[in-house]
Amino acid sequence: MNLPGPxxxxxxxxxxxxxxxxxxVLVLAAVVGLGTVTAVAGAQPAVHQEDRFLEMxxxxxxxxxxxxxxxxxxxxxxxxxxxxxxxxxGGSKADEVGEARKLASAGYAVLTWxxxxxxxxxxxxxxxxxxxxxxxxxxxxxWLTNRPEVLKDKxxxxxxxxxxxSYGGAISLLAAAADPRIKAIAPLITWWDLPQALFPQNxxxxxxxxxxxxxxxxxxxxxxxxxxxxxxxxTGKPAPSENTTGPVGCGRFTPDLCAMYNRVATAGRPDAAxxxxxxxxxxxxxxxxxxxxxxxxxxxxxxLFPLEQGDEMAKxxxxxxxxxxxxxxxxxxxxxxETSDRVDDRVIGWFDHYLKHQSNSTGPAFRITRTGxxxxxxxxxxLRGADGSSYPGLNGTADTTVQLNSQPQTIANPPGGAPPxxxxxxxxxxxxxASQLGVGIxxxxxxxxAAFDSAPLRSALQLTGSPTVSLTVHxxxxxxxxxxxxxDVAPDGKQTLPEQLAAPLRITGANAPDGRTATIRLPAxxxxxxxxxxxxxxxxxxxxxxxSPNQPATYQVGLxxxxxxxxxxxxxxxxxxxxxxVWVLPLLALAVAAGLLLTxxxxxxxxPDPALAHVPLRITxxxxxxxxxxxxxAVRELGFTVEPxxxxxxxxPNGAGKTTTLRMLMGLxxxxxxxxxxxxxxxxxxxPVLSRVGAFVEGAGxxxxxSGRANLELYWQATGRPAEDAHLAxxxxxxxxxxxxxxxxxxxxxGMRQRLAIAQAMLGLPDLLILDEPTNGLDPPQIREMREVxxxxxxxxxxxIVSSHLLAEVEQSCTHLVVMDRGRLVSSGAVAxxxxxxxxxxxxxxxxxxxxxxxxxxxxxxxxxxxxxAEVAGHGxxxxxxxxxxxxxxxxxxxxxxxxxxxxxxxxxxxxFLSMIGGSA
Numbered sequence: 001m002n003l004p005g006p007x008x009x010x011x012x013x014x015x016x017x018x019x020x021x022x023x024x025v026l027v028l029a030a031v032v033g034l035g036t037v038t039a040v041a042g043a044q045p046a047v048h049q050e051d052r053f054l055e056m057x058x059x060x061x062x063x064x065x066x067x068x069x070x071x072x073x074x075x076x077x078x079x080x081x082x083x084x085x086x087x088x089x090g091g092s093k094a095d096e097v098g099e100a101r102k103l104a105s106a107g108y109a110v111l112t113w114x115x116x117x118x119x120x121x122x123x124x125x126x127x128x129x130x131x132x133x134x135x136x137x138x139x140x141x142x143w144l145t146n147r148p149e150v151l152k153d154k155x156x157x158x159x160x161x162x163x164x165x166s167y168g169g170a171i172s173l174l175a176a177a178a179d180p181r182i183k184a185i186a187p188l189i190t191w192w193d194l195p196q197a198l199f200p201q202n203x204x205x206x207x208x209x210x211x212x213x214x215x216x217x218x219x220x221x222x223x224x225x226x227x228x229x230x231x232x233x234x235t236g237k238p239a240p241s242e243n244t245t246g247p248v249g250c251g252r253f254t255p256d257l258c259a260m261y262n263r264v265a266t267a268g269r270p271d272a273a274x275x276x277x278x279x280x281x282x283x284x285x286x287x288x289x290x291x292x293x294x295x296x297x298x299x300x301x302x303x304l305f306p307l308e309q310g311d312e313m314a315k316x317x318x319x320x321x322x323x324x325x326x327x328x329x330x331x332x333x334x335x336x337x338e339t340s341d342r343v344d345d346r347v348i349g350w351f352d353h354y355l356k357h358q359s360n361s362t363g364p365a366f367r368i369t370r371t372g373x374x375x376x377x378x379x380x381x382x383l384r385g386a387d388g389s390s391y392p393g394l395n396g397t398a399d400t401t402v403q404l405n406s407q408p409q410t411i412a413n414p415p416g417g418a419p420p421x422x423x424x425x426x427x428x429x430x431x432x433x434a435s436q437l438g439v440g441i442x443x444x445x446x447x448x449x450a451a452f453d454s455a456p457l458r459s460a461l462q463l464t465g466s467p468t469v470s471l472t473v474h475x476x477x478x479x480x481x482x483x484x485x486x487x488d489v490a491p492d493g494k495q496t497l498p499e500q501l502a503a504p505l506r507i508t509g510a511n512a513p514d515g516r517t518a519t520i521r522l523p524a525x526x527x528x529x530x531x532x533x534x535x536x537x538x539x540x541x542x543x544x545x546x547x548s549p550n551q552p553a554t555y556q557v558g559l560x561x562x563x564x565x566x567x568x569x570x571x572x573x574x575x576x577x578x579x580x581x582v583w584v585l586p587l588l589a590l591a592v593a594a595g596l597l598l599t600x601x602x603x604x605x606x607x608p609d610p611a612l613a614h615v616p617l618r619i620t621x622x623x624x625x626x627x628x629x630x631x632x633x634a635v636r637e638l639g640f641t642v643e644p645x646x647x648x649x650x651x652x653p654n655g656a657g658k659t660t661t662l663r664m665l666m667g668l669x670x671x672x673x674x675x676x677x678x679x680x681x682x683x684x685x686x687x688p689v690l691s692r693v694g695a696f697v698e699g700a701g702x703x704x705x706x707s708g709r710a711n712l713e714l715y716w717q718a719t720g721r722p723a724e725d726a727h728l729a730x731x732x733x734x735x736x737x738x739x740x741x742x743x744x745x746x747x748x749x750x751g752m753r754q755r756l757a758i759a760q761a762m763l764g765l766p767d768l769l770i771l772d773e774p775t776n777g778l779d780p781p782q783i784r785e786m787r788e789v790x791x792x793x794x795x796x797x798x799x800x801i802v803s804s805h806l807l808a809e810v811e812q813s814c815t816h817l818v819v820m821d822r823g824r825l826v827s828s829g830a831v832a833x834x835x836x837x838x839x840x841x842x843x844x845x846x847x848x849x850x851x852x853x854x855x856x857x858x859x860x861x862x863x864x865x866x867x868x869x870a871e872v873a874g875h876g877x878x879x880x881x882x883x884x885x886x887x888x889x890x891x892x893x894x895x896x897x898x899x900x901x902x903x904x905x906x907x908x909x910x911x912x913f914l915s916m917i918g919g920s921a
Contacts, residue, residue: 045075047104049097054113056139058123059131066123068136069093070113072147073104079151081159081355082109082144084137084175084182086168089221092119096164099344106348107356109149111140115167117252124254127194127281128171130178132254137162137175141182157181161351165189166305166333173283173313177290184354186295186347189332191305192313193284199270202484202503204468204519208275212481212504213268213547216426217304217333219705222253222261223746265705268547287316293323293354295362297343299332300369300526301499303424303545307524308466311394318391323354325362326391328526330369330383334424334500338369338383366391368464368526370573386526386571394466394524396566402454402461402535408472408558409450413481413541417548421445421540422717423485423502426703442485442497443717449540450557453489460531463498465566466524469537472560473507474515477553480507483543486522486563487536488529495536498527504546510555517560537563544714612680616768616799617642617665622674624660634660636823638674642768642801642816647794649814649831650803651913657823658803662772665801666695678768694766696758696774704746708737708756711745716763731762736789751785758789769793771802775809787813807913819913841886843893844876844902857898864892 050072058064071093074080083103087095092114100110115133116123126132144150144158151159161184162172169190176182191197198218199211250258260274279285294317298310307328318324327346330338352358364387371383422443444451473480484503487495501523509516522537529535539557542548612618622638635657642648652658663669665676667685675682681689702711709732716726732741737759740752748756754774761769771790775783783806790813794800804810810817810831817834819826827834843861845854854872861870861877866884870877877898879889890903 045105047073047075047101049073053120054139054143056136060135066116066136067121068113068116068123068140069120070111070140070143071097071100073100073110073112074149075104075107077149080107080109080149081161081183081351082111082147082150083351083355084140084144084160084162084164084172085110085112086162086164086171087112087115087118088165089167090118091167092121094119102344103348103351106352108351109144109147111144113140115171125252125257126254127257127278128167128174129254129281130174133171134174134178137171138179141179145181159183159355161185161355163188163347163351170194170281170283173290173294174281174286176292176294177283177286182292184293184351185290186297186350187313188297188343188347189299189302189305189329190309192282192309192316194278194282195270195275197305197309198278199264199275200504201506202521203505203507204521206506206508206518208270209272210506210508211270212506213264213270214304214504214545215265215268215547216545216703216705218261219265219746220426220703222265223704268550284312284316288320290317291320291322293350295325295327295347295350297327297329297346299329299334299336301330301334301336302332303426303499303501304333306501308394308521311524314391315393323362324391325350325364326366327363328368330371334426337371365389366571368571370526370528384574386573388568388571390570392465392568392570394521394566396465396568397570398567400461400565400567402563402565404452404454404469404535404537404559404563406452406559408556410554410556411450411539411541412447413549413551413553413555414448415552416550417542419445419713420542420544420548421448421483422544422714423483423497424500424545425714426545442487442495442500444538444540445542448542449538452537452539452559454535454563456491456532456534457529458531461529461535461565462567463525463527463529463565464568464571467522467566468519468564469522469559470517470519470561471507471539472515472517472558473510474512474556475507475510475553477549477551478509478511479549480510480553480555481505481541481549482507482555482557483540483546484520484522485538485540487538488527489534489536491532498525499523501525502540502543502545504543515556519561535563535565606675606682608682609677609680612677614644614679615641615677616644616646616679617801618677619661619665620674620677622661622664622671622676624657624664624669624671633657633823635664635671638820638823638825640818640825640828642799644799645794645797646816647790647800647802647814649810649817650801650820651807651810651817652820652826655822656820658820659772660823661820662770662801662803666690666693666770691764692767693770694761694764694768695770696761696772702745702753702756705744707743708741708745708748708752708759711756712760712763715760721764726763727765728763730765731759736785736792751781754786755789758786762793765796765798767798769798769800771800773804774802775804775806783809841879841881841889841903842873842876843879843890843898843900846899846901847875849875849899857893857896860896860898861889861893864889 052070053067054070055065056068058066085096085100085103087093093112096112100112103110114121116136117125123132128134141158141160144160145152145156153159158181160182162175162182163186164172165188169187172185172187173190176185193208195208196211198214199208200214201208201211256277260277264270264274283290296310296314298305298307300307310326314324314326327343329343330336331340346363349360350362352360353362366388368386369383370386467486473482482505484505485497487497489495503520503522505520507516507518541555618641620639622635623633624635625633638657638661650658650661660669664671665683667683667687667690670685677683678689679692681687683689703714706714712728716723716728737752737755740748745753745756758771758774761771775786787809790800790802802810802814814831816828816830818828845857854877858870858872858877861867861879864884866882867889868880868882870879881889886903890900893900
């Protein structure tokens with residue numbers, strides 16, 4: 001699965017941005033101005049890492065063992081508190097090495113481990129089962145008890161904390177409930193009630209038994225855990241025998257979890273047994289037993305485990321009398337803009353206070369990271385903290401009532417729940433991030449949604465929590481499944497869905513004569529509605545991320561109350577500080593202006609060339625060298641032309657400049673000299689002519705539980721272009737996926753995934769299709785299928801450029817070649833011309849011609865003037881010419897009484913390629 005695994009790694013690592021570059025300039029300027037550099041007082045102690053496998057019972061009382069892969073980090077042998085550091089789902093202990101070293105340097109003995117079924121650990125995934133993964137943690141604490149580096153309150157009672165994100169956050173909570181030796185926890189972006197997370201139900205007075213199946217997230221979750229070789233761990237230790245005896249497709253999951261998922265995914269809704277099974281892995285089931293200080297960090301951009309999960313967690317643990325702080329982090333499973341550095345430091349501060357008993361502050365009881373548009377330089381989003389001395393929950397400290405138009409509206413649930421509306425799409429977290437700046441993407445189909453608007457707001461309204469409203473719903477079916485969304489509608493009509501979140505609802509008994517009235521909760525968010533904007537409540541009958549009823553239905557929806565918006569006036573928002581880089585901007589202003597003046601001429605886009613209007617590609621005198629490599633060009637004075645209908649192979653050894661050429665061709669980087677014209681238009685980043693180019697680069701990520709067709713339709717919808725422009729049928733006919741198009745992508749072979757990815761690149765039928773290594777990972781039959789796809793596409797009159805290292809395949813699929821070496825053009829032309837221009841000739845002799853006679857004939861041929869060498873090859877001779885022509889060679893051999901049955905050039909593309917590039921391959 002190539003989708004990003006956001007549940008594996010929650011930490012958003014820093015990127016090299018313009019703001020960081022400017023900040024670096026500031027630091028450098030400060031150092032130069034002061035004329036001194038202050039050395040760090042004392043080097044950090046070295047972190048020692050100890051790796052080992054610990055054997056543990058498969059289940060309480062079992063004689064069978066599981067092998068758990070662990071790493072222990074410490075900076076010394078003196079006693080100190082210990083921290084258990086758990087990884088996210090789909091990951092392993094290797095993901096936590098950086099954080100483990102950071103905690104060890106802060107004075108903790110840190111133990112990380114790969115949970116059952118992950119990394120090099122054996123066993124099966126039980127979703128943090130009390131009889132499996134929770135027992136493993138208790139055994140890890142036992143092991144820590146015997147380590148001299150670990151501080152003890154008393155013999156057998158080590159001072160231990162535990163933290164982790166997502167899957168690791170849940171085990172933190174469950175372990176704290178099961179083992180009193182754990183003294184403090186910091187669960188991050190995790191679940192509290194797993195049935196409610198996977199079968200959410202936002203109708204008050206109802207629960208996950210009536211919930212709506214979160215099919216996309218659940219599908220990703222279970223597909224990721226079903227992959228892998230189950231016969232043995234990579235350590236060489238045999239995996240438990242039950243790993244290979246479960247139903248097909250269960251992978252590393254326990255059989256009961258596998259069977260549960262197969263049932264609910266087929267039915268499209270939960271059953272009582274599924275809810276009961278998942279409840280065993282829910283901290284909420286053991287809420288009364290969690291009585292330790294808890295730092296709750298929940299993600300605002302999280303459609304998997306939203307803020308509601310953290311809210312229930314905080315309220316339940318606080319009710320036990322334990323200290324609790326709540327942090328709404330600007331991130332989560334859908335992405336985010338806030339790096340984790342602040343939260344990492346807060347976790348260390350939490351443990352410093354409750355494990356080391358230091359007098360440090362643990363931070364505010366309630367904190368929200370708020371996004372307030374772009375900073376004054378326009379470089380990045382402004383992130384500000386809003387702090388409160390207490391956590392009010394999702395109801396806030398007060399309500400603001402907003403009146404919406406309440407005229408009942410009639411909507412339909414289409415057969416099969418398709419086409420679905422779009423709110424959150426797992427793996428596309430950029431949508432949630434973009435919504436903070438008012439550019440999020442959401443989609444509601446006419447006839448499938450009811451919309452209720454407010455009047456324009458007279459003043460700004462800060463929503464903090466979960467809004468509520470009462471609905472009256474009448475249906476021609478017993479249940480009505482709806483998805484509630486609260487939009488921000490600007491005066492120009494553009495609407496934004498905060499965090500791209502929707503609230504699933506199942507209104508039971510909606511077919512009663514008067515329907516049913518129910519109070520619902522909308523997604524919990526922190527969002528500012530500006531003055532002059534309107535609030536729009538949308539109730540849609542479908543949503544891509546959830547399972548809608550297959551049965552067609554008609555719903556009549558009306559409002560029975562105003563919209564209640566929770567606010568928290570007790571929050572104090574940090575003042576916006578002036579970014580440090582602003583101080584350097586006046587110093588750079590003249591340099592920037594001068595640079596702009598120098599680049600204006602270079603960046604001016606030349607007018608189109610009418611003479612090249614029908615030429616797919618012409619490259620002229622193209623050069624590119626990277627900073628720091630002034631004496632070596634990546635591409636130098638490259639030039640060639642590609643005509644319509646050609647399949648052009650771009651060849652060259654590693655470092656030849658192929659990738660740089662393709663990046664310039666797609667407008668991703670600018671050339672230093674020369675130009676690229678596509679259909680007569682000069683290529684620049686964002687040039688409109690690039691809409692005529694399709695590209696496939698090292699595969700594509702697909703949602704595994706959607707069909708191939710649904711994945712392509714979703715991709716095209718995200719482009720914002722009209723559906724009829726996709727030419728979906730034509731692209732699919734060329735890709736030739738047949739019935740597989742309607743199957744879930746998780747059932748596809750690698751070759752089918754590659755063909756689906758090329759079909760995605762062909763959407764819109766681009767006139768120029770660029771394929772970079774399209775046969776990677778394919779077996780010979782799949783390579784042949786891919787070859788036929790490229791040939792069929794070019795047969796439509798369009799052009800294909802393919803970069804590949806498989807020379808034999810290029811020879812069969814391409815009509816023309818461009819060979820590069822060290823950034824320069826070595827050769828270009830038709831494949832037949834390049835391959836047929838060799839100096840090797842294969843001379844065939846009769847099968848009756850003996851071995852001794854062939855050897856004698858080879859000696860005679862080698863002695864001829866104009867022949868470089870001759871050797872026996874099968875039932876003939878392989879002769880390298882050195883001045884003599886093929887016709888002259890045949891005449892001379894006949895003269896020497898060598899029987900010649902046939903003769904012809906003997907040169908493969910590999911021979912031609914190697915002779916052209918010499919020793920650089």
